[in-house]
Amino acid sequence: MELRHLRYFVAVAEELHFGRAASRLFIVQPSLSQQIRQMEEELGFPLLKRTKRSVELTDAGRVFFVSAQNILAQVQEAKRAALRAYRGEVGRLVVGYISSSTYDLLPAMLRAYRERFPHVEVALRELTTPTQVKALEENELQIGLMRLPISTPLVNVEVVRREPIVCVLPEEHPLAARKRIAMPMLAHEPFVLQSRQHGGGYYVQLMKLCLSAGFSPNVVQEVTETHTIVGLVAAGIGISLVPQSIRNIRSEGIVYRELEGTATMTEIALAWRRDAQHSAIVQNFLTVARETIMRM
CATH class of the missing domain: 1.10.10.10 (Winged helix-like DNA-binding domain superfamily/Winged helix DNA-binding domain)
Known part of the structure; x- marks a missing residue:
């Protein structure tokens, strides 16, 4: 029958x-x-x-x-x-993100996506870039919002923000009086940085930036997330080099200063598995994210 x-x-x-x-x-x-x-x-x-x-x-x-x-x-x-x-109108979407994307990028994308696809359950995971890459490779994430560079053949990336790297230091620091700081002036400063394990390609980028200025940074404290850096700098533990968007963290006792010369840029990108090209739920999020970036 x-x-x-x-x-x-x-x-x-x-x-x-x-x-x-x-x-x-x-x-x-x-x-x-x-x-x-x-x-x-x-x-x-x-x-x-x-x-x-x-x-x-x-x-x-x-x-x-x-x-x-x-x-x-x-x-x-x-x-x-x-x-x-x-059509990707129902289901579950798991999104990984770095903490520095929560200042404006991620909230704007999520707001627009939830308005258009209210019946999709969005699960958020705050993860470092290397952890996101691993989770994407193992199919534990569908979308990542991470800091470049990364290296994996299984993942597509699309840059959504380029921003300069700036110096954050205690407001009473002698260099705080300067409008811009030359990198060699930081040669003997104590640094607070993400560890290589948690910073991934961004950590390597900072090491190259310091080495090109003639020194290897004196790292006195390593952290997991970039937002932790600000609090430790305010406490006088050291200085740091951070993406400009970190300025959105309001904290007393610190200042941000541009670096002299051609700005060294860092990039935030959307990432997704290459084999997700036929996943409507992933493609819908990417479409909304692109439209959101165009309006920002």
Whole structure:
């Protein structure tokens, strides 16, 4: 028995007339009569009482009619639900992000996405860039918002922000009186930085920046997240080099100063698995994120 047989029977049961039911189904009446007869033979009992002038449901037919309607309704609901999932309108999206993206990028993207796709459950994971890369490779994340550079063949990236690296230092520091600071002036300063494990490619970028200025930084304290750096600098532990967006962290006792010369830029990017090109839920988020960036 197929779904079409149920549709045929329901049409006859609703119309109680083979001719009208056949017209409604766009098939010829003899074919419809034959299909119903075959279904009754398969079931082993009659569903309809037929005379030359009328068609009536048997007791078994009335029970079967209700069940057939329910089955067809469930099939339609399943089809609608599957279509919504296919379009990325329902489901679950796991998004990883670095802390510095929460100042404006991530909130703007999430607000726009939730307005357009309110029935998608969004699970957020605050993770360092290396941890996000690993989670994407292992299919534990669908979207990452991370700081470049990264290196993995399984992940696509798209830059959403480029910003200069600036120096953060205690406000009473002698260099705080300067509008801009030359990198060699930091050669003998104590540094507070993310560890190589947590900073990933950004840590390597900072090391290269220092080495190009003729020194290796004296790291006195390593941290996991960039926002922790600000508090430790305010406490007088040392100075640091941070993305300009960190200025959004308001903290007493610190100042931010640009570096002399050509600005060294750092980039934040969206990341997703290369094999997610056919995932509507991922592609929808990327579309909304791109539109959000265009408006910022």
